[in-house]
Amino acid sequence: MSDKTLETQENQEEVLQEIDLIGVDEICAKYAGKKGAVIPVLQQVQEHYGYLSKEMIERIGENINVSPHQLYGVLTFYAQFYTTPRGKYVIRVCRGTACHVKGSGRISEVVKEEFGIGNGETSDDLKFTLEEVSCIGACGMAPVIMINDKTYGNLTPENARAIFREYANKEE
Amino acid sequence: MGEYVVENLEVHVCMGTAGVASGGTEVMEAFRKAFEDAGLPAEVKERNCKVKATGCRGLCARDVLVDIYIPGKEPVTYEHVTAEMVPTIVQEHVVGGEVVAKWAAKKDYYEFYEHQKRYVLKDCGKVDPDSIDDYIAHGGYEAIKKVLKEMTPEQVIEEVKKSGLRGRGGGGFPTGLKWTFCRNSPGDLKYLICNADEGDPGAFMDRSIIEGNPHDVIEGMLIAAYAIGCKEGYIYCRAEYPLAIQRVKRALKVAEERGFLGKNILGTDFEFHLHLKEGAGAFVCGEETALMASIEGERGMPRSRPPFPAVKGLWGKPSNVNNVETFANLPMIILNGADWYASIGTEKSKGTKIFALSGKVKSTGLIEVPMGITVRQLIFEVGGGIPKKRKFKAVQLGGPSGGCLPESLLDTPIDYDSLIAAGAMMGSGGVVVMDETNCMVNVAHFFLTFTQRESCGKCIPCRIGTKTMLDILARITKGQGREGDIELLESLAQDIKVSSLCGLGQTAPNPVLTTIRYFRHEYEAHIKEKRCPGRECTELVKFEVQEDACKKCGICFKVCPVNAITWEKGKVAYIDKSKCVKCRECIVNCPFNAID
16 A cells, blocks of 8 residues: 555545444345345445445444455455545546547546546545546447536546536535 | 417437436426426426437437427427527427427438437337336337237247347357257246346447336346246346436336236236346456356356356356347347348348447447448448548457457458457447547557456466556557567467456457457557557657648647647647647647647
8 A cells, every 4th residue: 555545544534533333234134134135235335334444344244244354355356345435526537448549548637637636546635536437338428427426428638627626616 | 379289299308328418407407497488388288298308319429319299290309409409499499380400400310310220229219218108108018918928938939049139248149049058957946137237348238228218128038037937037237327227226116016027927927026236346247157146245256167057057046147138139029020030130140239339430329230231331321430531540349359440341241250250249339430540559458458457367367368468568558569579469369368267368368469460560660660650659659740741720739738839820830848748639639640
């Protein structure tokens, strides 16, 4: 882990308050005795808290009787799970083929220029996370990004920058 | 105006992912408001004027698309509609009876559809995906009724075999035959799985089918479940497709309420329970054994075969996996008959195929064409050719498992076997067009970056082999290529192809092999001359204006984001290298290829 990442994590931990794990128990209870519960439980806990902390993973393990090692094995395999907190706005930059040939690499660079974060990183104020994804499936309007669940297409570095600034200036 | 009675008026607003992204929701609201403002009688509006959300019709580049149906008149399509345009359209067209010609779709919009044969997609863009009644009104669930009333499972399989349908997920295995394997496996509990993972970058037909017409997929699965003898089923859908997931969830719930899913379907003994499973972001989960591991809650790693899933699949039970598009073909095969279906396409590839056309082509979007159409027709007739008067360079077919074809192979017919012979493959149907500003080594590097990252790591040829190839390609794009690199890539590629465990590794070298086969000169230019012909590998681009090619138009000056270019009317542009950030905006936008 790089110094930068460690430092960011420390800053972020200060921002976060102590987390109540009761939500984990509630989610796990819905899956009691069901087959193939591991992934949906991880997904829902992550959706509830925004990420999966060590404490949450241990608690899930106790609840559904799966060892934390096994849970880590699963969650590190899939791109969708995060063990560190995520920004309020997750910017997904599509790096699919169509977006690639139409210059989506530059859009990621603009994110870096604006917020100082690279792929997979979250800004210190927990406002933005950059995530390069394989394909959003809106190739007709490449290059494309998603900010949380909203999709923006036909981007240029300049109009992308304007969109990012709009989010940066949003009231908390 | 009082004389003009608007009855049975329908306004359809495109609300696929691209439609919503372009402002579809706002457009729909604006229509609702404009009808109110126009003072159209409230009861008429409520009962007869519908503003209806539909799925994607394929031409995403023109969103937001709006159709206005006024009974007794030709329907009119408007393109690039924004909320601001809506009051004018309602006032002039709906109220005044005059089509707003400047915003109505032009000739090329209709040309895009003219060359297509839309069978699977025929109701996408017409049916409201959230309404089962609308699906039924368009003939939905008639095929499963016919199957349950008139056909034995054996007859259904026979019909599908006779139709010649082959798997649309990429491999092209005969669907009816695959079903037979699972049907003949002993056991009471069998699983039917719909692969809606669609991890291929550049392909989005499965997404559009699910978003546009989810009941069509459910009906296809019912037909397959009845034929094979499955009681339980899963739709495994990418979590990156929130709209698709939302629509499937709703469709499953309503289908169950209406007795199309569950026990005693349509009053018969037939029982089928269907569940949605969200993927978690792993390309390899498109491989069927990996997909099943993922449903079981494990790491999505493929396993060696045999035993095949038809014998031992999900939770050890016989299982059958088909792709979304394959299922969506089934209702019409049943309703129109195998002979009708087999009359479309070529001798060995029947029916139509949906392609996701994107990249450097005028009309990007989803297209459905009969098998056997040539690559040239696909790009230049349906897609309208290459924009900005640039030259065609290559077309990448079949996603990361596919290959790049050059201009000399444009007349290759698109069917499973011809594409394999040319070194590409159907894959899931991604078609990415590239022009002269794209670099083929960079493209190979791009695809291998993807497959290398998505390798599950279980087998060594894929895990270490693709990494080694990627390192070599990276060196070449940075101008550090060495003599012998091309040969080394070729020999590594062959070894990885034959020794990898699953389809991901077995096909990962394809983009590299085809680019070497057809664009070897570009590799050589990188290695020997330290030059990138596509001017995409920035470390090899000089960022200098070629005086003899420059037409002094000033476009580069206007697009440069860091003001590194100086230009005056009638003078050759000049790039200040100390300011240049190598973003390539000037190269991409220069119409004369004057920057090297």
